[in-house]
Amino acid sequence: MRNNTAVSINDLTVAYDDKPVLWDIDLDIKKGTLMAIVGPNGAGKSTLIKAMLNLIKPITGCISFFGSSYKKERSKIAYVPQRGSVDWDFPTTALDVVEMGRYGKIGWIKRVGKSDRKIAVDAIKKVGMEGFEKRQISQLSGGQQQRIFLARALVQDAEIYFMDEPFQGVDAKTEKSIINILKKLRDKGKTVIVVHHDLQTVEEYFDYIAFINVAVISSGKVKEIFNRENIEKTYKNRSFTDFSLFGSD
Ligand SMILES: Nc1ncnc2c1ncn2[C@@H]1O[C@H](COP(=O)(O)OP(=O)(O)OP(=O)(O)O)[C@@H](O)[C@H]1O
Numbered sequence: 667m668r669n670n671t672a673v674s675i676n677d678l679t680v681a682y683d684d685k686p687v688l689w690d691i692d693l694d695i696k697k698g699t700l701m702a703i704v705g706p707n708g709a710g711k712s713t714l715i716k717a718m719l720n721l722i723k724p725i726t727g728c729i730s731f732f733g734s735s736y737k738k739e740r741s742k743i744a745y746v747p748q749r750g751s752v753d754w755d756f757p758t759t760a761l762d763v764v765e766m767g768r769y770g771k772i773g774w775i776k777r778v779g780k781s782d783r784k785i786a787v788d789a790i791k792k793v794g795m796e797g798f799e800k801r802q803i804s805q806l807s808g809g810q811q812q813r814i815f816l817a818r819a820l821v822q823d824a825e826i827y828f829m830d831e832p833f834q835g836v837d838a839k840t841e842k843s844i845i846n847i848l849k850k851l852r853d854k855g856k857t858v859i860v861v862h863h864d865l866q867t868v869e870e871y872f873d874y875i876a877f878i879n880v881a882v883i884s885s886g887k888v889k890e891i892f893n894r895e896n897i898e899k900t901y902k903n904r905s906f907t908d909f910s911l912f913g914s915d
Contacts, residue, residue, distance in 0.1 A: 671733070672697040672826055672857040673718060678727030680710070680717050687713050689881050691727065695859060696874065697825075700852040702862040702888075705878035706901050711861045712748060714878060715828050719745055731826065744824035746815045748831050748861075749808060760806065760814045761799040764789055767818035782821075789817040794843055809836035816844060827851060829860045845871050868892055 671694050678691040688710045695701055703711045716722045718729050720736045731739035744767070764786040790799060793813040803811060812832060819827055829848070833841045848858045852873075862868065868875060868888060875892055877883040877900040884896045 670697050671695070672699075672731065673859070674730045674733075675718070676728050678714075678717060678729065679725045680713055680722060680727075681725055682713075686725070687880065688717065688724075691878075691882055693876055693882055693885055695857060695876075697857050698852060698855045699874045700848055700858045700860070700872050701874040701876065702860055702868055702872040703876050703878055704862055704865070704868065704900065705883075709879045709900075711878055712830055715745075715830055715859070715861060719743065719828065739825075741822075742825040744819035744822040744827045746812075746819050746827070746829045746832055749812055749815075749834055755804050758803055759799065760790065760795065760801050760803055760810075761786060763803055763814050764817045764821055767821040785821050786817070789820040790814070792820060792847065793817045794840075808834075809840045812836050813840065813844070816847065820847070824856070826857045827859070829858070831861050831863065833862070833864070865897065 673693075673695040675691050675693040678688060679686055680688040687708075691714065703714065705711050713722060717724050717727075718736075720740075729736065731743065736743070761783075765782060767789075768782040768785065787799065790796060793816050795810060795813050795817065798806065798810065798814075803814065806814065812835070816829075816832065819829075827848070832844055832848075836844065848860065848871075851858050860872070862872070869892060872888050874886065875888050876885040877891075877896050879900050879902070883900045884891050
């Protein structure tokens with residue numbers, strides 16, 4: 667592992683009920699990159715993120731963050747889960763959700779102080795949600811909920827950000843503002859890892875990519891490996907009629 671590696675995954679195999687869904691994954695993610703994890707439905711993208719976040723126990727393999735364990739580095743790691751996996755009926759306000767992002771810094775027992783509240787309010791502004799602080803999260807639209815969860819990740823002041831499909835169900839304007847925030851994080855040297863579905867925007871949004879379908883099909887710089895051959899290998903046995911990135915020849 668080199669010094670500029672944020673996350674290093676070695677020999678990772680994960681199974682649900684004895685059925686492997688990730689097989690022998692080796693992947694290094696460089697510090698200060700904005701990386702897309704791309705692959706068809708059921709390819710194991712969310713499982714890969716969950717395994718990295720210690721939410722699933724792998725059969726084999728190890729994952730290190732800055733050369734150390736998840737437990738030691740967890741305060742440097744922020745996670746925005748897939749929207750569908752969150753209980754949005756939980757009675758809490760947008761501001762409360764964002765302030766929860768500070769708990770890692772202040773501990774669960776201490777109260778949120780003035781400076782933490784200011785950080786939360788500033789993050790809400792940054793994601794364009796000013797004025798919604800007191801709104802129950804169940805009464806926000808899908809895109810607004812997504813932005814509040816992004817604000818929660820921002821206040822963690824992490825080094826590595828995991829986002830599971832942050833553009834799902836958001837409008838074009840919100841998508842642009844989210845990607846701009848992620849690019850700014852990358853420009854500040856943070857590492858941002860995003861499960862992403864839209865092949866049309868990969869080149870515009872990301873500098874690195876990992877093609878996943880149970881195994882790592884290919885990983886590296888978008889400029890070097892985002893091509894028809896790798897896309898076809900990754901989506902093999904699936905229909906290609908729904909995208910025409912490289913035209914038909
Ligand atoms: N808790 C679980 N128990 C059993 N099988 C699961 C579980 N979670 C996911 N799977 C299966 O593991 C495989 C990988 O799922 P995963 O959610 O990681 O895929 P994904 O690439 O994120 O898919 P999508 O693009 O549809 O979100 C799928 O076949 C899925 O059905």
